[in-house]
Amino acid sequence: NDIDADKLEDLYTEAHSKIREDPDHEASEKKGITHERTDEKITSSDGTEHVRNIKLTLEQRRAKVAAKIAAAQAKLMEDE
Numbered sequence: 001n002d003i004d005a006d007k008l009e010d011l012y013t014e015a016h017s018k019i020r021e022d023p024d025h026e027a028s029e030k031k032g033i034t035h036e037r038t039d040e041k042i043t044s045s046d047g048t049e050h051v052r053n054i055k056l057t058l059e060q061r062r063a064k065v066a067a068k069i070a071a072a073q074a075k076l077m078e079d080e
Helices: 005-021 058-079
Strands: 035-038 041-044 049-051
Touching: none
Parallel strands: none
Antiparallel strands: 035 041, 041 049
16 A cells, blocks of 8 residues: 555545535445345345344343353263
8 A cells, every 4th residue: 555644635625626516426326236135134225145143032142151161061071
């Protein structure tokens, strides 16, 4: 990246002058992409897929911790 302090100042000065010339914001055109969620997988209409975690309830989090503790204790008892 070849931007130093002087170039950065010029960049901001130019950007601010363009904003002063035409301060009205023009909204960009919507792409029309829709998203569909199936459990943890989100599929977009443009073909991309993402995986997102589902928020767990307090009871689910506590059960998960209890299962980890039980597994650790079982492993500890197995080693002895």
